[in-house]
Amino acid sequence: MNAMPVVNIHAIVPTLFPAVGAMVVLVLEILLAGKQTFLGRPVTKGWLASVLGLTAAGFLFLSLVVAAQNLITGVSIPFDPESPMFRLDRFSSFAIVVIALGSLLGCLLSVHYLVELGISHGEYYCLLLAASTGMMFMVGAVDLLLVFVGLELMSIPIYVLAGFQRRNLRSNESALKYFLVGSFASAVLLYGMALLYGATGSLDYTAIRGAIDPASPLALAGIAFLIVGFAFKVSSVPFHQWTPDVYEGAPTAVTAYMSVTVKAAAFVALLRFVSEAVGAPAFAVANLGGLFAVLAVLTFFVGNVMAVIQTNVKRMLAYSSVAHAGYLLLGFVAATPESYAAVLFYLLAYVFMNIGAFGVIVVLANQGKDADRFEDFAGLAKTRPGLAALMTLFMVSLAGIPGTAGFMAKFGLFAAVVSAQHVVLAVLAVLASVISVYYYLRLPVLMYMREPEGEAPRATTDSLEGLVLVICAVAVLVLGFFPNLGIFVNELRLLDLARASVASLF
DSSP, X not given: OOOOOOOOGGGGHHHHHHHHHHXXXXXXXXXXXXXXXXXXXXXXXXXXXXXXXXXXXXXXXXXXXXXXHHHHHTOOEESOXXXXXXXXXXXXXXXXXXXXXXXXXXXXXXXXHHHHHTOOOHHHHHHHHHHHHHHHHHXXXXXXXXXXXXXXXXXXXXXXXXXXXXXXXXXXXXXXXXXXXXXXXXXXXXXXXXXHHHHHSOOBHHHHHHHOOTTOXXXXXXXXXXXXXXXXXXXOTTSOTHHHHHHHHSOHHHHHHHHHHHHHHHHHHHHHIIIIIIOSHHHHHHHHHHHHHHHHHHHHHHHHHHHHTOSXXXXXXXXXXXXXXXXXXXXXXXXXXXXXHHHHHHHXXXXXXXXXXXXXXXXXXXXXXXXXXXXXXXXXXXXXXXXXXXXXXXXXXXXXXXXXXXXXXXXXXXXXXXXXXXXXXXXXXXXXXXXXXXXXXXXXXXXXXXXXXXXXXXXXXXXXXXXXXXXXXXXXXXXXXXXXXXXXXXXXXXXXXXXXXXXXXX
């Protein structure tokens, strides 16, 4: 009779908070929806939305705190020592911090926005928490089976969130496109897993690494299909076609959330697979470096060039997201601990830059309509000078101008690529970044050099929206000037923590 497996529940504590929170939010809505008053206050739609949103945010905050503590202390715990499908180490803790942070900011950004659009329902927060749980399982998975489970747990709720504005045809279209493309990507990923299992006889990363034959066509085909599947999720060219349509059609708060968290989960899961399952960096460079280089160059050039011709700000940010995926892929070309650490720091910085930019669009939403056209930002410096200044800061950071988090993220990544003797790729990435300056600065020019046009934007900013924008703005500046300075906690040196996180993989 087989002995019961000895599992360590502490390994999955950060993932339990959003999982439990998803159920709590649903039950809480049922308990409060039928009441006239609660705690002496009338249960209005706005008040109920605030309670549900803050409850979901509370569970995400607990996950963030626990993951940050594990990151600082360097905890390394397998869920099951005999069959460690999930491992909580510094690497997964760093990734969970990024995901929890992006989910928390996205959740706070959604509360008033959903009320504004008339789609505030408890299942929104349940879906968001469920998707976040799947992402956290993905980044801690050391077995392809759990990677696929986490991927589906992430993807299915986001398909629904993309179409959450059910009466909006664009939202329905985005959900359908995302579902079809996402399903195809999952099938490709699953096929790659099957091929790799056939070549190595295992789905466990350690076992795959020990059994993989660099000369086996079956193994190389399996790895290639896996990379293609991940390329869909990170919006890499030529698998990026769904991105602008989904980003434009989905509710802006959903776009903000998925633009940072899905990218972070997919990149981190790919990074762990390449470093732990495929094998040593030399093997990765010899067999995968060329593939990643082609994907990277195509992605950051196509993303930047297509962003130039957009007339919708959300579509512009979608192609911007494609371009940033190209920059991040350069870290896989270099395949060094320094480049992988730069990828982690880049993902953290990207959370604040991108959610901040989408946050301004959320704040401008008025009477159920998004202000997502370039014309909607004309003269914004006169009508909403604070929002214009914040949007300018986020655009400057996304462009990689010195003094911002975006510059430090790009500089660290490009420097790691140069150190790995890929100077030409670094030069091409810099040239692509120069192209991006045009469309990023297009918004500040409209906001400060043009007179207001059309309907006036929303005149007020909800307190939670304001909190998100302030957090993002402060983080963009702090990470830009002091990326490795422990301000509140002496051990909170983010660049060093990123390097220590990657060190746990080698």
